[in-house]
Structures are given as structure tokens and as C-alpha cells.
Amino acid sequence: MATTRKVVIIGSGPAGYTAAIYAARANLAPLMFTGVQSGGQLMLTTHVENFPGFVDGVLGPDLMETMRKQAERFGTDMIAEDVTGVDFSRRPFVVRAESGTYEADTVVIAVGYSGYFIPEKQQAKHVTITPNCAYPTRTITMTFGQRLEISNQSKFPFAPMIESEVSPAVMMAAPLEMGDPIRLYPRRPGHSAMGDIMQPYVRQDLYVLRYPLHAVSDLNGHYRIDGVPVGKLAIRALHPTVSSEAQAPVDIATNVVAKVDLTLEYAPKAPKVDDTKRTNNIFR
Numbered sequence: 201m202a203t204t205r206k207v208v209i210i211g212s213g214p215a216g217y218t219a220a221i222y223a224a225r226a227n228l229a230p231l232m233f234t235g236v237q238s239g240g241q242l243m244l245t246t247h248v249e250n251f252p253g254f255v256d257g258v259l260g261p262d263l264m265e266t267m268r269k270q271a272e273r274f275g276t277d278m279i280a281e282d283v284t285g286v287d288f289s290r291r292p293f294v295v296r297a298e299s300g301t302y303e304a305d306t307v308v309i310a311v312g313y314s315g316y317f318i319p320e321k322q323q324a325k326h327v328t329i330t331p332n333c334a335y336p337t338r339t340i341t342m343t344f345g346q347r348l349e350i351s352n353q354s355k356f357p358f359a360p361m362i363e364s365e366v367s368p369a370v371m372m373a374a375p376l377e378m379g380d381p382i383r384l385y386p387r388r389p390g391h392s393a394m395g396d397i398m399q400p401y402v403r404q405d406l407y408v409l410r411y412p413l414h415a416v417s418d419l420n421g422h423y424r425i426d427g428v429p430v431g432k433l434a435i436r437a438l439h440p441t442v443s444s445e446a447q448a449p450v451d452i453a454t455n456v457v458a459k460v461d462l463t464l465e466y467a468p469k470a471p472k473v474d475d476t477k478r479t480n481n482i483f484r
């Protein structure tokens with residue numbers, strides 16, 4: 201076992217590098233386990249618009265590279281491995297990794313969160329059933345973690361529900377917007393059908409997206425999607441009403457706008473006519 205370190209930092213996202221910069225500047229000679237995903241989650245994104253000090257935004261990988269250099273400049277040692285276990289039951293603490301076992305007076309755990317983006321409460325998705333008993337669009341998109349709020353301006357009662365999810369109660373969107381909107385909480389990301397217990401003719405497609413990446417620029421057949429992780433992706437277009445679908449692979453690189461052309465085909469089939477049953481009653 202090597203000599204005991206004053207500080208061992210686990211994780212190399214923004215939190216890990218911040219801890220490393222502060223610890224190194226305090227002459228604590230930190231040892232950082234960067235983990236196999238060196239640089240953390242921001243290595244997966246393109247533009248970061250909300251990091252203080254970057255008026256025009258900064259590319260996620262560039263920002264993390266800068267943080268790494270700053271941590272190294274003050275003397276952070278780095279090991280590009282995952283930690284496999286920490287024993288906090290004895291002092292100094294014992295940190296285990298593939299390359300060996302390390303002792304530390306202090307362990308900073310900054311391993312991030314790999315769950316879902318949870319938007320704030322006020323970012324609920326609002327949909328209003330119009331006075332003529334229709335949804336404004338056939339397709340509803342939202343981000344996982346958001347709730348779906350539905351109000352009803354029509355004269356008739358609606359009871360919307362997500363078909364794949366058993367609801368503990370029937371929730372009624374009262375007519376003429378009487379009362380609060382109903383709230384639905386999709387339990388998983390993906391595509392679901394929405395139906396209505398009171399109005400069985402109503403059908404919606406609900407797309408619950410895992411990440412808030414659906415910044416659509418316009419509705420004239422040209423869409424710009426921002427905030428896509430770098431790497432190989434598939435872009436898919438689907439028109440659910442006519443079941444038309446197209447897909448193409450795309451390589452996302454930092455600071456490059458990738459263009460993808462997709463065409464949705466729709467060829468309505470002529471209805472089958474059975475000649476043996478054809479009659480013309482008008483002339484009989």
C-alpha cells in the first residue's frame with residue numbers, strides 16, 4: 201500500500217475537478233480517480249450556455265479539458281480508473297481500484313448522477329382541450345420527470361389516461377375549465393398512446409423524451425435539434441397518424457452542425473372493392 205494521501209477524490213466531472221483545484225491549491229496534494237468516463241457528463245454534450253464566465257457558451261469537452269489542466273497545474277495526481285470500493289470503517293480510509301489499494305485521510309466522492317433530468321415544478325407540460333373537443337396537436341412531447349397537465353375548455357367531460365399505465369383513479373378534466381387541470385405523471389420514457397375513458401374517439405401520441413433535447417426550430421419541415429450528445433446517433437422521423445417512418449445515422453461532432461435529410465412517404469391504399477357484391481340500387 202502506498203503512503204497515505206491527505207485527499208483522494210473519486211470522479212472527474214465539474215464537482216471532482218472543483219474539489220481537486222481547491223485541495224491542490226491548499227497544498228493537500230490530492231489524488232484523483234477520474235473514472236472511466238473522464239470529464240464526466242459534460243463530455244457528452246456540445247454547447248454549455250450557462251457556465252459563468254463564458255459569454256458565448258463553451259463546448260462541454262473544451263470546458264472539461266480546461267478544468268483538468270487547471271487541476272493538474274496545481275499538482276493533482278490522476279489515475280484513469282474506476283474505484284471499486286472504499287472502506288470507511290477504519291482510518292485512514294482504504295480506497296480500492298484495479299491498480300491497487302490506497303489510503304486516505306479524506307475521501308471526496310463526486311461520482312455524479314446518472315439518472316434522469318428532472319425539470320422544475322413549473323415546467324409542467326400544459327395541454328388544453330379546445331372548445332370544439334379537440335387537442336391542439338395529435339402528438340404531445342414532453343421530458344421525463346415533467347408532469348402533464350390537461351385542462352378542458354369544451355362543454356363535455358374528458359378523462360384522459362396513458363394507456364400503458366394503470367391509473368389508480370379516473371381523473372376528470374372538468375368541462376369549461378372548471379377546477380384545476382388534471383395531472384398525469386408518465387412513469388417511463390418512450391412512446392405511449394393516450395386515450396380517454398369518457399370520449400373513446402380521442403387518441404393522442406405521447407412522446408416522453410429521456411433528455412430535454414427537443415429544441416425544435418420551426419414547423420416548416422426544417423428542425424434544428426440542440427444539446428445532442430457527441431457520438432453516433434440515429435435520427436428518426438415518424439408521422440404516427442399515417443405510420444410513416446424514416447431513419448438515418450448521423451455522427452455528432454463538437455461545434456459541427458450535422459445535416460440529415462429524411463423523407464416520409466405516404467401512399468394511401470385504395471379500398472378493396474368486391475365486384476360480386478357491387479349493385480346499383482338507384483337504377484333498379
Ligand SMILES: Cc1cc2nc3c(=O)[nH]c(=O)nc-3n(C[C@H](O)[C@H](O)[C@H](O)COP(=O)(O)OP(=O)(O)OC[C@H]3O[C@@H](n4cnc5c(N)ncnc54)[C@H](O)[C@@H]3O)c2cc1C
Binds near residue numbers: 214245250427
Ligand atoms: C447531454 C447532457 C447535457 C448537459 N448539458 C448541461 C448544460 O448545458 N448545463 C448544465 O449546467 N448542465 C448540463 N448537464 C448536466 C451536467 O453535465 C451535470 O450536472 C454535471 O456534469 C454533474 O457534475 P458532477 O461532477 O457532479 O458529475 P459527472 O459529470 O456525472 O461526473 C461524474 C464522474 O464520476 C466518475 N465516476 C463514477 N463512478 C466512479 C467510480 N466508481 N470511480 C471513479 N470515478 C467514478 C465518472 O467517470 C465521472 O468522471 C448536461 C448533462 C448531459 C448528460
